[in-house]
Amino acid sequence: MTSAGPVTYRIRQHRLDDLEVDAWGPGADELVDHIPAELGAHDHPEEFRPAHPVLDRAWRRLPGLRVPRTGRVFEALVPAILEQRVVNLDAQAAWTRLLRAHGTPAPGSAPAAMRVMPHPEAWAKIPIWDWRRAGVDLQRSRTVVLARHAGKLERAAADPPGSTGCCRRCRESGCGRRRRSGTARSVTRTHSRWATSTSAG
Secondary structure (H helix, E strand, O other): OEOOEOOEEEEEEEEOOEEEEEEEOOOHHHHHHHHHHHOOOOOOHHHOOOOOHHHHHHHHHOOOOOOOOOOOHHHHHHHHHHOOOOOHHHHHHHHHHHHHHHOEEOOOOOOOOOEEOOOHHHHOOOOHHHHHHOOOOHHHHHHHHHHHHOHHHHHHHOOOOOOHHHHHHHHHHOOOHHHHHHHHHHHOOOOOHHHHHHEEO
16 A cells, blocks of 8 residues: 555566566556665665674575565554464464455456555454454554554654654654664565465555
């Protein structure tokens, strides 16, 4: 989901520096404009100095690896909230049930079962019994509803890490350094198995 609306997209890599992007839906133009940044066009891998030995070994073993960065915080927050205090299979089942019940069909050339996750404000309108049918307890459902105010965090995600604007927005949003770090890691997860199998952007 972009600011212009939902979008379904497909990226095909022909060579290391040759990508083809197909996009459908109201958010197609915005998505295509942001694809270079999402795929790391503005990264500076030569400046990356992993301090942790596990990261250092992974970086040496996979020197060309790039993790997508969408900047769409709310999309990452909802699955992360559903994962709290339950096993992974239960979280995936809850996500799938909620998408099927309250998502909308993905635009364009997409599988019939693919759904776009509800708009942030729409999560607040989900009846309490639908949350329970999906296996989501009161605390997690309330947290998802509160997460719809993630606009400040999305603006923070667009700032360079540690920048003045980023830190100020995090303070305004009520998240500390530790929580912001976890959220920032989550924002890179859009291309995980969940997103590609059950939802569109």
